[in-house]
Amino acid sequence: MTDLELKNVTLNVKQGGKHVNILDDVSFVFPREHMVLVSDSRVSSVALLDLLCRRLIPQRGKMLYRGWVSWPIGHTGPFSVAVTGTQATSHFATLYGVERDLAIDFMASEFQGAKQLNRPIYTWPRPLQNQFMLLMTLIPSFDVYLVDSNIVLVDDVAFTQRFLQLFSARIRGRTALFTARQARVVKQICTSAVIIRGGKLTRTTDVDEALKIRDKGSAQTETAVEESFAMQEDDFLL
Numbered sequence: 001m002t003d004l005e006l007k008n009v010t011l012n013v014k015q016g017g018k019h020v021n022i023l024d025d026v027s028f029v030f031p032r033e034h035m036v037l038v039s040d041s042r043v044s045s046v047a048l049l050d051l052l053c054r055r056l057i058p059q060r061g062k063m064l065y066r067g068w069v070s071w072p073i074g075h076t077g078p079f080s081v082a083v084t085g086t087q088a089t090s091h092f093a094t095l096y097g098v099e100r101d102l103a104i105d106f107m108a109s110e111f112q113g114a115k116q117l118n119r120p121i122y123t124w125p126r127p128l129q130n131q132f133m134l135l136m137t138l139i140p141s142f143d144v145y146l147v148d149s150n151i152v153l154v155d156d157v158a159f160t161q162r163f164l165q166l167f168s169a170r171i172r173g174r175t176a177l178f179t180a181r182q183a184r185v186v187k188q189i190c191t192s193a194v195i196i197r198g199g200k201l202t203r204t205t206d207v208d209e210a211l212k213i214r215d216k217g218s219a220q221t222e223t224a225v226e227e228s229f230a231m232q233e234d235d236f237l238l
Helices: 042-052 085-095 100-110 126-136 157-171 183-189 207-216 220-236
Strands: 002-015 018-031 034-039 060-065 144-147 175-179 192-197 200-204
Touching: 002 042, 002 175, 018 042, 018 060, 018 175, 018 192, 018 200, 034 042, 034 207, 042 144, 042 175, 042 192, 085 100, 085 126, 100 126, 126 157, 175 183, 183 207, 192 207, 200 207
Parallel strands: 034 175, 034 192, 144 175
Antiparallel strands: 002 018, 002 060, 192 200
16 A cells, blocks of 8 residues: 655755755655655755655656645744644644644643643743644644654653654554654664665665665765755744
């Protein structure tokens, strides 16, 4: 079974004033598995996620979807307007067809900052904002989960363990594509890898070997790429 397919897709992006070839006439079927996305370039990983969630449009080819695709989970840009946690939860529930009261009850029971839900989100400490955005991903039920793998809060082990428990249950039997930003997590969750290299996509079941490609990549470019895409992350927030 598959919920996501590329047909003869060509994708180029502009980075640092230059055009970067990401995909060159690629046809690829994403299996209904938990996969880690590996590349020696953070630009390629970000661009593919943006393509799959329709933030980028390919120069050629088409994408076939069967079901709902998430936003890149793990993005935590700043909130730009003074919505409260309750308002944001209500909005997401309505947007994705979830009963509003159930969504608010879920957030009240799982969110460590539940007492602050009626305050504007931008006033919360950043750790609570991070928690809130991760929990928001559990409100809808997606068919395809795209995860830019900042789903471990290193300063909050208890929350991370609980979130991973809930998230693992939610993605069971669904397609999930993780970037390799937190290798320890993806090694536990992913059973295969999708490799971006030379404008092509290939799949392997040897996750450890695939992650070596990422290790060989230049870590020096990651900060620049994060800054380049930082403003775009705001598009997902309220």
